[in-house]
Amino acid sequence: MSNDASFKRADYTEVLDRWATVRDVCAGQHRVVSRLPCINSHDKSPENADRNKAYRERAVFKNATGHTRNGLLGLAFHKDPTLTVPKKLEYLQDNANGSGVSIYQQSQGVLEKVLEAGRHGLYVDYHQDDGAGGHSVILTYCAEDIINWRTGMVNGHYVLTLVVLRETPEVEDGFGFKTIEQYRELALETEGFVCRVWRRSGPENGGPLAVVEEHFPTGVKGRLKEIPFTFVGAQNNDPSIDESPLYDIAMINLGHYRNSADYEDSVFWCGQAQPWISGLTESWVKLLEEKGVYVGSRAPMLLPVNGAFGYAQPLPNTLVKEAMADKNQMMIELGARMVVASLSSKTATEARGDQSASTSVLAGCVANISEAYTRAIMWCGQYMGVTDKVAYQVNQEFVELTADPQMITALVGLWQNGGFAKADLRAYLRKLGLIAPERTDLQIDGELSEQTDGLGLDDVGVNSGGQPGNP
Template sequence: MSDVTFQHPEYAKNALLWQKIDDVCEGEDTVKSKKEKYLPRPNAHDNTLENKQAYNSFLMRAVFYEVTGTTLTSLIGAAFATDPNFKFPAQLEHLERNANGAGLSAYQLAQTGIRHLLKHYRCGLYVDYPDVIPARNLAEFKTQKAYPMVHLLNAVDVINWDSVIVDNQKKLCLVVIREVISARGDDGFSKKDTEQYRVLRLESYGDYESIYSVQIYSKNSKGAWEAGIKKYPTDYNGNFWTYIPFTFVGAVDNSDEIHKPPLLSLTNLNLAHYRDSADFQESVFYMGQPQYYVSGVNWTWFDEAKKRGIYVGAKVLLPLPEKGEVGITQPDPNTLAREAMKDKWDQMKELGARLIEKGSAAKKTATESNSDDAVQHSVLSLCVVNMNEAMSIALRWAAKFVVADVDLLTKEEMLFEISQEFSKQGYLAELSRQLYEAALQGRSSFKSWWEYNQSGMFPKQKYEAEVINIEAERDGTINQ
């Protein structure tokens, strides 16, 4: 009996790692909600109520520093410091505002994709089209209101896959996607989530050796998984697809192989630092407060003093018997846990969390800072390059549903490209002055100087375009 919920062995091996990274990136509330999963209970064999209550206090005092999540956010911010270059034919203009049918634009899909890559080194892009006959012209296309959609899939939702060799090319022949469908309750307010599986296959059909099919599996009234009607999508010209319009996206390459997530080492250190923090805060709580003591007294005096009230502090007289003495004691500081935390903090900075401590960059030479950037950006660059390639491929698949001949579209007509210039130079007054002087001398355009003052970045344009701007400013035709 077939089991649509079967998980690929590589998926099963990595799913728990992905979940751990997701939890750490979510922050302190999520990590603490998992309790003993990330912070073991002292004396775990002791199941008494007192020990459980002591653990709750132990957990509450622990401090989780959100290093991994902050590093992730900073890297995504670096990748999207400038808007991606996005070009598309008129039939795909909807992708700029709603690429996946759920209101996310192509830009937002790409941002989420980079987030997945940094966390998991893996995500998926899948293109589909409503179950209608593809429109034959733009007017019919708009009337039909059926648009090709690009779906970004988290690695945890692609549970199974397989490949075959067709004409010396490796092609995906199976992709199983877990989906959650939400439906409003009968009361109009409640919501119920239902799980289903979308199965994409490359299989023989009639006279065709290998064509693409889609089938939905959902639970029937008896709770068993039941296959829906199998569909065979066609492109704009009515031809069946000879491949599955799905691609994995990775940071090393866009194959179906799973590689070690780049944030895994930082995640493990972040959790180790969290456990050290719990030990340190525990020692602070129990040993950080001073302890008062009285010597040379008997129990009779102590009982009488308790009745009167014992007060310690400035301007308070504490009467003592002859040879009685009051004092204060405090244990030596426990630095072991603190030192362990400091060591792990330094290691986390070396692994990419340099933005957490604001003053750290000032302690480094320019060469050292550039080297740190290069280490982080080498991972980010790979993610960006592969996301650009995958998004461009997905665009062509989407166009295949609405354009007669996709091969005629050039990169000037259809392109998605995230910039790889992560280190923005920022505004420099001296450079602005030099641009202005060059414009006065006719060697640069005032337009370039103005754009630099507005954005802090040197304008990106071809030499020929700059020459035209200079000549237009010289003869006064720039606004004509």
């Protein structure tokens, strides 16, 4: 039995290296330069150290993995997500974590981390304000900070009964600061949810872990009967660890970088033209050594009978260059094609087909994020006594929808003839970008009822002639 709050699950420790690899590759060259091999590692001389330093400096890193991640983010957030909450929870739109980060910005960061590691976490905390009431906040945790978890059967359902999160808060240290390590235990007990914070005590914080804070978050209706924490995965939101969507591209990207280092090294040592002279006698060699050899169109070179001068240069199609081209093509096939401009024009149907393979993983991640945030907002409402329906939806229309005036006219005519409801028409117009996603039907109806610009609206959506009016 382990009473150590810093205990790490075996399946967690097995994937740390993979997570670190993908995050380093996405971060850029400064984070992966140490992953290049060492030339003649047995040679500890200063000359070999200088050669290895130059070997790393000459290498060129093409960050296809990071650009692919950014391209996927752009596809998901080229339209604002839609947030459906009652007035009491509208503050989440501008301040979801209590530090001024909007729920839109926060969800972008979550998608970025899910694409890198295939795993993230959302925790809902509740703060009692001065006076009456309080407010909920949504906090995010990287995969590396979710070190332990456990599930159990409660009322016939498997639910989270324990989650341990590693945190590194900053504390004042004179004019500077220092970071300390602590562990936040989220546990489900018989009475409900409890949160404990563990820190090390003793000299230089190297002693045993002890509880420094214990609280039972209580909202309007008392303690929660579940842990307000949800995993966000690439495949689903259960506690199991999903594979990183970008791992395969990252590994090929590293191989491409190593090939680049070898190629640039060969270019430096062999790429420059090497002059050669043949047919020299000993006297000519001595003469040239004394006077020097100048190469160029304005420096004619005198040679003995049967002497020759020329340049030696390697062929351009080297093996390393071909290996780089192969890996580049592999990255394109795995999803990096979104950062390579197509030279041929394509129809909308062809564009949809080309993007389907790349966006299928993205669609799964986006759906999981939408589901996780909807659940987190629901917990925010439970703390604050809100029972209204809530929802958060990140865009899943990765191919831009367009509509010409004739199509819009046809849609409005279909609605006027009772083909579908006004709410359905507005929902489609939001997808087309003709109605801002954050504008609700209630807001639109209210503005229409207050219009005094001579459009002749006697009622919401009905004109003076009794026919359906403006949607």
